[in-house]
Amino acid sequence: MAERVLVPFAGDGSGKGALSWGQQTIWREFEGLGAPVWLTGLIPTRPGWTVEDQADELAFVMSRNQSMRTRLEVSGDRPVKQIVYDSGEIYLQVIDTADEDDPLQAAKDLETTWKEHDLVYDYANDWPVRMALIRHRGKAAYRVQAMSHIVTDGYGALALYQDIVARDPVTGSPSGPITSMEPLEQAEWQAGPAGRRRSRMSEQYWERLLRVIPARRFDEPADQAGSRYGLLTFDSRAVYLAIQAITARTGVATSPVLLAAVAVGMARATGINPVVPRLYVSNRFRPRLASTVSPIAQTCACVIDVAGVTFDEAVKRVYYASLVAYKHAYFEPARIRELIAAASEERGEQIDLSFVYNDIRINTPREAASSLPVPQDIQAALPFTKIGWQDRPDLEGLCSIEFEDSPDTIKMLMAIDTQYIGRAQAEACLREMDAVAVAAAFDPGVLTGV
Secondary structure: OEEEEEEEEEOOOOEEEEOOHHHHHHHHHHHHHOOOOEEEEEEEOOOOOOHHHHHHHHHHHHHHOHHHHEEEEOOOOOOOEEEEOOEEEEEEEEEEEOOOOOHHHHHHHHHHHHHHHOOOOOOOOOOOEEEEEEEEOOEEEEEEEEEEOOOOOHHHHHHHHHHHHOOOOOOOOOOOOOOOOOHHHHHHHHHOHHHHHHHHHHHHHHHHHHHHOOOOOOOOOOOOOOOOEEEEEEEEHHHHHHHHHHHHHHOOOHHHHHHHHHHHHHHHHHOOOOEOOEEEEOOOOOOOOOOOOOOOOEEEEOOEOOOOOEHHHHHHHHHHHHHHHHHOOOOOHHHHHHHHHHHHHHHOOOOOOOEEEEEOOOOOOOOOOOOOOOHHHHHHHHHHOEEEEEEOOOOOOOEEEEEEOOOOOEEEEEEEEOOOOOHHHHHHHHHHHHHHHHHHOOOOOOEOOO
8 A cells, every 4th residue: 555645845045057067967878778867775764763754854855955856947959957946845655565565575676666667757847856665564664765866876875865864863953054066056167167177177188088099999799699788797705805905015995906907807808908998986076066965976088008017007007097087077078079079080980988987886995904815715715706697688888897885795797788899708808807806916926918
C-alpha cells in the first residue's frame, strides 16, 4: 500500500538564468542518453522514525538548497534555462510492505525503478527530488531517495547528507548559513569577466594538447561478436595490497598510483602512448565550491607518457600530469567542443577523447594504510583476482573506467562499446594493469615495458 504526503517548503533565493558549466555538462549527458540520470540511495531509518520526521527532513532539504527547488525551461534549440523557486510543495511517498515481505528488498526495488526504469521527468513541472519512506509492520524501515543529476553530483549528494546530519538534534536548525555558490550564482560568475578568464586558461591548455596527442585511443577492434555494450568487472585484493606498498614508497596518494597502473595497462595493450584519458575532476577545491550541492564536476584530458621509465617514475609523471588536468577542468563546455572540432579539421582526422576515467571512491582512504603488506600477502591474494563480463545493452558510452569504494580490494568497472574497443583488448588492459602493479609492489626498478 502507498500514500502520498504533501510537504510544503520555502527557502531563500529565486530567479531564472543559464545553466552553470557543471549543469551544462550533465545536460549534454542527458541529451546523449535520451533520458535523465538519477542519483539514488537508500538508508535505514533511525529507531522511532516517523512519517512526520521524514516530511520534516524533506522540507529541510528543499528549503535549504536552491538546487532542489530548480526546474528547467527546455524550448526548442534555445539554451536550457534553470528556474529557482522560493517556495512550493512536494510529495513524500509512504509505502507499507506486507507483513511477509522484506522491507530492504522493497527499498532496493524502488531504488532500481527510480534509477533505471522510471525515466519520466517533466523538467518544467517536476521537482528534481524523489523521496519515499518504506514502512514494515507499521514502523519506518528505510528511506529511499533520488535526485536528478542536473542538480547534484556524487560529492554534492555527500555534502547534502552531511548538512542533514549537522542539524541541531533538538531544534532541527541548520548548522550555519549556506556559504557556497549555488547554481544561479555560479552561472552568473562564469558568464562574467572572471569566469571568461578562467575558461580561457583551460581552453589554451586544450589547444596545446590537441596539437600533439595521438588522434586515436585504440585501434579498430578485432572482435565485435556478441553484445555491443558490456561491462568488465575487476576485483583484486592483490592489486589493493600492491597499490598500498607503492603508495607508501613513492609518497603519493593511491589515486595517482591507480591511474599510472591503468595508463601502463592501456599503453601495453594498445601500443599507443601517451595515454590520454579524460579525468573526472570534482572542482571542489575552488573558492566557495567545497560544500555546494550542485553539480560542478567536469572532465579534462590528461596526457600521460609512460614510455621508457620505471613504474615509480610513471607514478610521478601521472601525479604532475593529473594536477595540470585538475587545474584546467573548469571551463565552458561548448568552447572545448568547438576547439576539438577545429583541431580535428586542421589535422585532417577526428581526435578521439572518448576514454573516460573516474575515481569515485568517496569512503575509501586515499593514503597508505598504517599496516603495510609483505610480498607473501600479495602472492597469497593473487588467486582471488576476478575479471568478469556482463552483457549490458542498457549501457551507452565508448569506454569508461570507474573505481568504486571497496574496503580491502580494488574494485573497477570498465564499460565498453565493442565497436570502439574490443573485449579482448579491454581485458588485456586490465591484465596488464594488474601485472605491472603487482610487479612494482616491492621493486622500484620495474620498468613500464612501454
